[in-house]
Amino acid sequence: MNYTLFFKEAKPEEYELLGGKGASLASMSAADLPVPFGFCVTTHAFEAFMNESGLTKAVVDKVNCIECVDVDHLDASSKEIRDLLMDKPFPKEIEENILAYYRELCLMAGMEKDLPVAVRSSATAEDLPDASFAGQQDTYLWIVGEEELLLNVKKCWASLYTSRAINYRKNQNIPEEEVLMSVVVQKMVNARTAGVAMTLNPLNGDRSKIVIDASWGLGEAVVSGEVTPDNFLIDKIMLNVLNANIQNKHIEHVPDPANKCVVTREITGERATEPSLTEDEVIAICKMAKVIEKHYKCPQDIEWALDADLPEGENFTLLQSRPETVWSQKQAASNGSTVKTGMDSIINTLMNPISSKKS
């Protein structure tokens, strides 16, 4: 019985043990997309915990008794169930399993212990798209150490029984027996530099280019527009930088692991005007962007970070990739302007020569 599975090690037939979010991360890993590494505590672990703690039937019975219209009753019952879960100890095998995987995760980041991780719930319910559960479960960031990790895994399990979650399932007539919970444990990205990459030139829709915006620290500064990021235009095929626009980057967002949060810090001195990416890094990001675009088969808008904890060359981390929509729709809508061919075109070329070859 697999209680834990690394994203990379999960086979497609095991994806159902990982919940929606976990399955998605596993399939991206399988395609060599560099998502922050981590593992899932599978639904088997959840089931085993519930069974061995003798909670399975008790919880189902309790939930079935709840009258959702009575908000007080709902809240009270929800708290009761969650406390029940939180009080039960981990079965020994599951605890050992989780800790062994956590230790390996630390090693992967070159740390002996105490790697900060994100712990996220990843629920599953048959016949229901994961999206329906979006926001119904919890995410815990900057979790450090074994004890904290175990506590938060349990919290994720318990989050299956928040008032809102129970209410939602009742309204949707989802049978309690079919609801299972997996937990994703993933390395927190310690971004030295982060930003976005588009696998086309957003200025003209040219798909032979990649455009990168980058700034120091976590990507929030770029995405929110708080800084003017460094901007790079790259030829996607030849992988050379055609244009690098280095800006004055006055602030950065950095993690504050002690307080489990992110703080904004001023950038002083030369660092503000230094490029936030070396040329080699720009090229490495482009290579990954090409892999991601190929995987999704359409132009992508990618959020990425270079993780300071990882060795150079392996530090590119994919945070999120969405299909680019603006140009894709525009191009689908237009039939394209008429392109001259043959002798007509040669005449046109000779009559209107490009005035300069250096562009």
Added chain:
Amino acid sequence: MSSQSKFISPYDHKAPEGAEGWQDLYPYYMVFQDNLKDTEENKFFYCDSQHWPHVFKPFDATAVEFAVKCLSQYNTRQWLIPPANGIDFKFHNGYCYMSPVAVDPELIADRVPQFMERAGFYFQNWDNLLDNWHKKVKGVIDEMEAITFEELPEVIDMQWVKDGIGLDPTYHMIHDYNKLIDLCYKVWMYHFEFLNLGYAAYLDFFGFCKETFPGIPDLSIAKMVQGVEVDLFRPDEELRKLAKLAVEKELTDVVINNDVNAALSEMENSEAGKVWLAAWKEAQDPWFNFTSGNGFYSSDKYWIEHLDIPFDYIKDYVKALLEGKNIDRPVEEIAAERERITEEYRDSISSAEAQEAFDGKLGLARVVFPYVENHNFYIEHWSMGVFWRKMRELSSVFVKAGFIEEIGDLFYFRREEILQLLFDYGRGWAMGVPAIGPDYIPNEVARRKKIVDALSSVAPKPAFNKPPEVITEPFTLMLYGITSESVESWLNSGETSDKLKGMAASPGTVEGLARVINSADELSTLQEGEILVTRVTAPSWGPVFGKIKATVTDIGGMMSHAAIVCREYGLPAVTGTGSASTSIKTGDKIRVDGSNGAVEILEVA
């Protein structure tokens, strides 16, 4: 345009001291005439130092005249290229300056249908016509090879008497000289028969790519079009084969420890050596008809007459092989890379219609491009190699007849003057008196040598007169890499800087010591791992590219022969910097960024 908006007028650009009267070395129509000052000062001339970096001896002007005139005839009279006539050209202080001739805007439209019909026919029948071209050129070469020049005999051969020929050998000598010049003229017509159209089709694809993929590096376009197996690289390939054969037959000591003559005679002593000698002879025809120059100068050295040149390259290759290095061109990788690049750009096009246009234009560019790449071997190397060899044969006749001291001296006379020398020689022979030449010609050679040396001591100006607002002439852009921007940078070249901009001709960045080379003869000074800095590189410097780290030139476009070869050898190259060979000194530590067209002097020697 910049603050300085105008180049010097040729009429204000005086001859260097000691070169006064240089105008008489060239035909009257090739120099700026005083009474045409107003007309000539209205034209913009740029110096073609890419093809012709050195001062011309009077005879050497022949090939230049033929080349530019023949290029022009196709634009103006055969294809009727709608916006472009030929290229006007002048010699000034020994260097060649060119001025593209535009078509009157009102006449352009009328030329279009004619161009369509004429050029269209060639594009449609390209392969057949090109097959025929190869036959025609080979025919010219055979005719040239059949010509021989010998000293006049004491008496006319008895057999001529019996056959009732009624002529003497001076008749044939003059006839053969004229024929050799004619054949040279003919082969320069052939040179341009396909070239201008080849460039037009290439430019069409080029323009399409620039529009579809704004900012696409020129290099990408070149790589999609460029061939993998190219005749121009065959001579170098033959040398590599010979080096490998020497290793295989265990002849490496013979090659490494001897000069060419000693090695060749030692080869005779063993069976293995004889096998190698046979391969060496076999490779020579035609592949040693190859020059380390560019075919335009009588001083260009051809391998077949200087066997030490190819032999020393073989030596270098053998040494590399013994060190375990791979000397093969990565042909498969080049081919795979070409396909990858093509496919990825093609996939970047969204509409099916534009993809189709891409395929069509690339297809045509690939049909015509082998000619663009290969014509050089057949004309500049092979045909001109034979031409210069025959001219030297004639020259040695004049040396024996006491007209001149050295074979190179004959080229201090214009081609029509040589007819006078021939007649003087034949006339004296006929009358039974000494020719006048031996008492007149040596002094004249000395006088002209001084002029040519004085001219050579000064570098050419990049251009004359007022440049146009925008450079639009398609062939000037393509072939010479002369753009509005490069002209502007020439105008500002007075300001010296340790940073130079040029064309990103071949990607990669390296640092190393510079070696400034002013002529092909200095190539032997290049050391392993140095960066070659020169006014212009010739592709025929092939084997030295195995030694060097990078190349920087003053002039040259993306498709200049130099750029093509650098890409083939995988060397970073920046071309068209305008002034690298003068701003950089041998021994300076420099950084060459061939991906961005930048050169920086890091440490001055």
